[in-house]
Amino acid sequence: MDKLNLVVLTDDMDLRIHVKNMATDEDIVIAGYSDFGSAGMLKIESLAPDVVVCAIKGEIGEQRFAFIRNLFLTVKTTAILLLTDSLSVDTVNMAAQAGVRQSMPLDTQPSEFCEAVRRASATEKQRQLDNASGKRTRSRTIGFFGGKGGTGKTTMAVNTAVGLAKKGKRVALIDLDLQFGDVNMMLELEPKDTIIELVQERGGINIESIRSFSMIHSSGITVLCAPKSAEFAELVEGRHVETIIDVMRPYFEYIIVDLPPSFNDVSIAAVENCDEIYLVYNSDILSLKNAKVCMTILDQLQHKEKVRIIINKNINGLIRYKDFERMFGMPVFGVVGTDDKTANVSLNKGRPIVISASRTAMARDIMAIVNKIDKQAR
Structure with missing residues (x-):
């Protein structure tokens, strides 16, 4: 079974442990952790993970969304997921505009989280294949x-x-x-x-x-x-x-x-x-x-x-x-x-x-x- 590599971005040490406990399936491996800054961007560029998980407590400010948007534009082969305890309609909309593939609450069940990781990775890989081949899916x-x-x-x-x-x-x-x-x-x-x-x-x-x-x-x-x-x-x-x-x-x-x-x-x-x-x-x-x-x-x-x-x-x-x-x-x-x-x-x-x-x-x-x-x- 192919392994899916994750990088977790968070400024909260407790959230690192929380996400680690959510990644319960054997095919999902956390390759590294970092924060929202230049070090985090460097780690993602060097590891080229399948999925980046952004875990955030509290209100998500414009600076965080700007970072995620920059990440989306810079590392184009990686899917982005958002875990937050402040999930709202506005948050979901802003996250989607920043390039997040799916937003989920922090209390998401591990099985649902792992399935979301697989789905996000598979969708991103298919998109890359379609772009490489010039294929256009018929709506x-x-x-x-x-x-x-x-x-x-x-x-x-x-x-x-x-x-x-x-x-x-x-x-x-x-x-x-x-x-x-x-x-x-x-x-x-x-x-x-x-x-x-x-x-x-x-x-x-x-x-x-x-x-x-x-x-x-x-x-x-x-x-x-x-x-x-x-x-x-x-x-x-x-x-x-x-x-x-x-x-x-x-x-x-x-x-x-x-x-x-x-x-x-x-x-x-x-x-x-x-x-x-x-x-x-x-x-x-x-x-x-x-x-x-x-x-x-x-x-x-x-x-x-x-x-x-x-x-x-x-x-x-x-x-x-x-x-x-x-x-x-x-x-x-x-x-x-x-x-x-x-x-x-x-x-x-x-x-x-x-x-x-x-x-x-x-x-x-x-x-x-x-x-x-x-x-x-x-």
Whole structure:
């Protein structure tokens, strides 16, 4: 088994011991320790570690972020992780802008820490290989549609995005449910700016403005949130959606779109620019009826070939997922079992199921869908 070499940067001796105790797996070796200064930069340049772990207690000042940014620009073959006891939305955003691949709390479990180290290293190595070969990964834009409220399409969109990020993918998540979008709640984000500020930006829509008006979740995904007030929804037009997706494509491997539960100018523009549309429905008669109407419209729009079906809250009742397969003449792409307790706790805490309840059957069902989506891209 190949060893992964770490260098730990911290000004706190206790944190050196703390990180050492977190690196419990045999394939992860701490090659050295240093502080945030010229000595630390020299050590990293000389050891060329796979991953640098920045461990910081208390508020992280601009000087620390400037050092991390300089490290990112200087040692381009090393992934950077941040461990801090002051993890917040602002901290995650500033860390991501400085080049940190993932930010985590100091009390992260050793198993999660070791997995994050492996994932960060693997992603960085793949990026280096892609750059060396001139390879450009084709971005895939995936829309999640429910046709009515309560199907779980936002839950699926959010957890798919985070699940793909767990696999080391570069992921963006767009909340296009412009009137009632709650992606930010499911990720415990409090956006200062949203898609409204983006489309009104005088400089136009470009990757810099998209990053400026988006947020970075602790999982690493870039999130463009829905308006804070439903009255602003009409300011977003189909042409804006098309431009946003086109601009994002070169920078993300996956663009996940949480679509509104109806067909309008915005949702149709998104559908036209999506590579796949995942219809999320429950195993009941109303969902079956709604899915039929939705499929008819998508067929009329000549996008039926993009459609995949996911059955959420599956129960062995009168309507089963086999009924969907018979009606539409296609296999159901994935099935997620019913677990209201796990879903409600995830929503109330703002923590995705694939992170907060990764050992539950529901999380396994979702990750099976995520793995299937990712496998199709290869």
